Amino acid sequence: MLKQYSFEETAVQTFDDKTSLAMRTEDMQVFYGSNHAMFDANLAFPKNQITALIGASGSGKSTYLRSLNRMNDGIATVTGKIWYHGVNINEPGVNIYEIRRHIGMVFQRPNPFAKSIRENIVYALRANGIKKKAELEERIEQSLKGAALWDEVKDNLDKSALSLSGGQQQRLCIARSIAMAPDVLLLDEPCSALDPISTVKVEETLLELQKKYSIIIVTHNMQQASRISSQCAFFHLGHIMEYAPTGTMFSNPQIPVTQDYIAGSFG
Amino acid sequence: MNAKRTDFIATVVIDLIVASVVGILFFLLAYILTAGLPHVSWSFLTGATDAFSGAGGIGVQLFNSFYLLLLTMLISVPISLGAGIYLAEYAKDNWRTSLIRSAIEVLSSLPSVVVGLFGFLLFVVKFKIGFSVISGSIALTFFNLPLLTRNIEESLSAVSRSQREAGLSLGLSKWKTELGIILPVALPGIVTGIVLSAGRVFGEAAALIYTAGQSAPVTNFADWNPMDPASPLNPFRPAETLAVHIWKVNTEGLASNAAALSAAASAVLIIAVLLFNLGARLLGNYLYRRVTASK
Numbered sequence: 001m002l003k004q005y006s007f008e009e010t011a012v013q014t015f016d017d018k019t020s021l022a023m024r025t026e027d028m029q030v031f032y033g034s035n036h037a038m039f040d041a042n043l044a045f046p047k048n049q050i051t052a053l054i055g056a057s058g059s060g061k062s063t064y065l066r067s068l069n070r071m072n073d074g075i076a077t078v079t080g081k082i083w084y085h086g087v088n089i090n091e092p093g094v095n096i097y098e099i100r101r102h103i104g105m106v107f108q109r110p111n112p113f114a115k116s117i118r119e120n121i122v123y124a125l126r127a128n129g130i131k132k133k134a135e136l137e138e139r140i141e142q143s144l145k146g147a148a149l150w151d152e153v154k155d156n157l158d159k160s161a162l163s164l165s166g167g168q169q170q171r172l173c174i175a176r177s178i179a180m181a182p183d184v185l186l187l188d189e190p191c192s193a194l195d196p197i198s199t200v201k202v203e204e205t206l207l208e209l210q211k212k213y214s215i216i217i218v219t220h221n222m223q224q225a226s227r228i229s230s231q232c233a234f235f236h237l238g239h240i241m242e243y244a245p246t247g248t249m250f251s252n253p254q255i256p257v258t259q260d261y262i263a264g265s266f267g
Numbered sequence: 268m269n270a271k272r273t274d275f276i277a278t279v280v281i282d283l284i285v286a287s288v289v290g291i292l293f294f295l296l297a298y299i300l301t302a303g304l305p306h307v308s309w310s311f312l313t314g315a316t317d318a319f320s321g322a323g324g325i326g327v328q329l330f331n332s333f334y335l336l337l338l339t340m341l342i343s344v345p346i347s348l349g350a351g352i353y354l355a356e357y358a359k360d361n362w363r364t365s366l367i368r369s370a371i372e373v374l375s376s377l378p379s380v381v382v383g384l385f386g387f388l389l390f391v392v393k394f395k396i397g398f399s400v401i402s403g404s405i406a407l408t409f410f411n412l413p414l415l416t417r418n419i420e421e422s423l424s425a426v427s428r429s430q431r432e433a434g435l436s437l438g439l440s441k442w443k444t445e446l447g448i449i450l451p452v453a454l455p456g457i458v459t460g461i462v463l464s465a466g467r468v469f470g471e472a473a474a475l476i477y478t479a480g481q482s483a484p485v486t487n488f489a490d491w492n493p494m495d496p497a498s499p500l501n502p503f504r505p506a507e508t509l510a511v512h513i514w515k516v517n518t519e520g521l522a523s524n525a526a527a528l529s530a531a532a533s534a535v536l537i538i539a540v541l542l543f544n545l546g547a548r549l550l551g552n553y554l555y556r557r558v559t560a561s562k
């Protein structure tokens with residue numbers, strides 16, 4: 001029998017005006033039809049930091065993350081406000097394509113296009129009007145270097161992306177996202193399909209990337225959260241229970257549900 | 268009976284069934300080919316038919332078959348591509364979509380002779396187009412559309428959702444994602460389906476008897492202006508196809524060697540259809556390798 005925790009008892013940090021934020025949600029609710037999957041989500045993400053979202057399976061991490069760049073459009077109903085550069089992007093009039101170029105996303109399973117490595121990166125760029133060869137080449141190199149893949153593929157850019165290993169494919173997906181020059185990067189369990197060595201590579205990549213991007217990452221792996229993130233939010237049954245600097249969260253969780261989850265004595 | 272024994276018996280039974288299917292196919296092919304091929308010659312393939320007796324070559328019919336096929340595909344591929352994309356990507360899961368699906372289902376199960384009669388009454392008689400290539404290809408389109416649409420929808424739906432999400436998450440529009448990401452992946456399957464349906468269209472007779480007609484007026488193969496009545500490209504001339512010719516020679520052929528004629532034409536028809544099947548396979552594989560850049 002799952003232990004009952006009060007949803008009233010939460011410990012969610014807020015930031016003062018001096019902290020510059022990458023984005024913020026205010027009273028966000030998500031419904032899948034009549035299924036209320038996300039309740040009053042209030043989270044703020046500091047710029048140029050990695051924020052980890054943790055919690056048990058089905059707690060709503062992906063639901064939350066996918067709402068941030070409006071990938072839930074047409075799948076779920078999202079209410080409340082999502083603030084990004086002073087604009088509430090959860091409005092019908094907002095250009096979602098534009099938003100997604102600024103808020104990139106990497107998925108759980110590597111999903112490179114069935115095209116060459118080069119095409120994986122330039123396809124969306126060209127679709128967005130970047131046509132100059134020199135600029136495209138520059139973006140290919142920069143993004144692949146950013147994703148720590150350049151050395152492995154620089155001689156084979158015309159090879160099929162599907163012939164890469166899982167870890168390389170995932171780094172290609174990261175490269176593809178950062179080639180769009182986003183400023184927020186959302187990652188949904190990007191390492192869950194990878195072996196430990198590839199995982200380390202992706203983690204190193206992310207640590208490097210936070211200098212330029214603000215990163216929000218969903219992970220099941222608490223070691224991973226503590227290795228790479230500065231902030232950490234704990235989700236439970238569609239509620240955000242605790243949000244704190246990662247060090248504090250793991251050494252000194254404030255409320256019983258987080259204490260139990262981190263101690264591994266959950267439910 | 269123990270599990271191992273049951274397994275063994277089941278395997279044997281299934282093997283026998285498979286073997287008999289393959290056996291029947293090979294017997295059929297061998298029979299048609301041995302009966303027909305000895306009568307096939309270059310002059311038979313290219314020669315003209317005697318309009319009265321049906322004797323002579325099948326040159327015009329062979330051309331008509333390909334021309335009709337081409338026109339049919341030109342009409343039906345774009346329409347079914349649109350319909351397939353709509354059903355796979357845009358159609359909501361509601362009563363209207365299920366109505367469309369049932370309509371497609373019904374259309375695909377209409378007997379071809381009924382489609383032919385409909386085409387006859389509407390195009391040939393009512394619109395006064397007469398027996399013509401165009402009437403025939405519209406009739407064939409009716410019967411080609413549902414199969415192609417279904418094939419295209421299935422090929423598109425088989426592409427993983429994660430590919431669509433990847434496209435959308437990069438800020439591509441739905442349409443751009445569909446055209447640039449999903450369609451190329453689905454293309455090998457779609458092309459295979461198109462070529463296979465081409466084989467079916469090529470061999471169709473019943474829908475054409477009353478639409479494209481049963482006469483193959485001698486055409487002037489030096490005249491390629493589609494507006495000229497004598498041009499082979501004129502879509503308004505009657506055009507007996509190879510399959511219709513076989514039917515006609517057998518039912519009302521007056522030639523003394525009618526049996527040999529139809530056997531030879533059948534062999535040619537079968538070979539063409541086999542080539543379509545083989546081509547579908549090769550082309551599909553080739554495209555798959557091209558599209559995924561896996562050399």
Ligand SMILES: Nc1ncnc2c1ncn2[C@@H]1O[C@H](COP(=O)(O)OP(=O)(O)OP(=O)(O)O)[C@@H](O)[C@H]1O
Pocket residue numbers: 032035037055056057058059060061062063064075220
């Ligand atoms: N596409 C969907 N349609 C309907 N319900 C959904 C959908 N996606 C998620 N849900 C529901 O929303 C709730 C939260 O799911 P979500 O995928 O966000 O959890 P999660 O924390 O990401 O879990 P996991 O760690 O397993 O990925 C679950 O109850 C789930 O059933």
Ligand SMILES: [Mg+2]
Pocket residue numbers: 061062063188
């Ligand atoms: Mg998830």
